[in-house]
Amino acid sequence: MTATATAGPERPRRLQAQGIHVAFGGIKALTGVDLTIRRGEVMGLIGPNGAGKTTLVNVLTGFQAPTEGRVLLEDRVLQGMKARDVARAGIARSFQAARLFRDMTVEENLVVAGLGTGLSRRQARERAHEIIDWIGCAPIAATICDSLSYGDERRISIARALAMGPSFALLDEPASGMNESECAALMQVISELPARFDCGVLLIEHNMTVIMGVCQRIHVLDGGRSLAEGTPDEVQANPAVRRAYLGEKADHTELVI
Numbered sequence: 001m002t003a004t005a006t007a008g009p010e011r012p013r014r015l016q017a018q019g020i021h022v023a024f025g026g027i028k029a030l031t032g033v034d035l036t037i038r039r040g041e042v043m044g045l046i047g048p049n050g051a052g053k054t055t056l057v058n059v060l061t062g063f064q065a066p067t068e069g070r071v072l073l074e075d076r077v078l079q080g081m082k083a084r085d086v087a088r089a090g091i092a093r094s095f096q097a098a099r100l101f102r103d104m105t106v107e108e109n110l111v112v113a114g115l116g117t118g119l120s121r122r123q124a125r126e127r128a129h130e131i132i133d134w135i136g137c138a139p140i141a142a143t144i145c146d147s148l149s150y151g152d153e154r155r156i157s158i159a160r161a162l163a164m165g166p167s168f169a170l171l172d173e174p175a176s177g178m179n180e181s182e183c184a185a186l187m188q189v190i191s192e193l194p195a196r197f198d199c200g201v202l203l204i205e206h207n208m209t210v211i212m213g214v215c216q217r218i219h220v221l222d223g224g225r226s227l228a229e230g231t232p233d234e235v236q237a238n239p240a241v242r243r244a245y246l247g248e249k250a251d252h253t254e255l256v257i
């Protein structure tokens with residue numbers, strides 16, 4: 001554990017979604033989904049486009065109220081809380097589209113995130129520097145975010161989530177648009193997160209190399225319902241998962257998405 005983790009014995013061990021339903025008018029985005037993310041693990045969340053992955057993250061982070069169901073951080077009920085309060089409770093997210101303050105520097109974006117969780121300016125700056133050094137972004141610390149490359153923008157979006165010192169970090173397609181070497185660096189970063197930040201990670205990703213490489217467990221959604229959950233090997237071998245991704249007639253031996 002490092003100075004980055006605001007760790008203590010009271011840190012929550014589980015973030016749970018229980019029986020989550022979300023309907024948008026006639027569209028059922030989620031139907032009875034149960035998901036538990038444990039502190040110390042990287043949990044993958046996969047499924048075809050429109051499966052409900054982002055909606056589930058929105059529910060877990062207070063951006064979307066469930067039509068039915070509960071969200072629990074250990075024993076604490078989160079549903080009904082504002083997104084800002086959920087973030088303060090220790091749940092951070094990165095968005096599919098990075099939402100950085102574009103006219104601020106990389107460092108300022110991270111400091112603001114730390115301040116938002118109640119750190120002093122000095123503490124927020126220390127944490128920002130530690131994260132920037134760790135993810136290899138020191139050369140761009142003073143760069144205005146508006147002029148970042150796409151890959152850097154995505155990395156900083158994750159860094160900003162971590163600057164909040166979360167118990168759980170929910171990452172929505174962090175590798176999208178990254179090239180192979182950026183993906184490899186990201187995999188390294190994500191696999192180190194649980195130990196370094198004493199947190200749990202939920203990783204949404206279409207890149208199966210990334211998912212299979214860093215997740216201890218994977219949850220599969222399809223059409224708003226849970227299709228399967230298990231280790232990478234179990235999920236890859238699951239016939240229902242293979243059908244969802246590959247179609248009934250698939251005779252592939254490997255799940256390639």
Ligand SMILES: Nc1ncnc2c1ncn2[C@@H]1O[C@H](COP(=O)(O)OP(=O)(O)O)[C@@H](O)[C@H]1O
Pocket residue numbers: 024027028029047048049050051052053054055056
């Ligand atoms: N704000 C919204 N209003 C109406 N429908 C939505 C909204 N957000 C998502 N949906 C619908 O809910 C379903 C799940 O979407 P989403 O959670 O974004 O899926 P994923 O992230 O797995 O691609 C889709 O059918 C999508 O069109």
Ligand SMILES: [Mg+2]
Pocket residue numbers: 053054055096
């Ligand atoms: Mg999505």
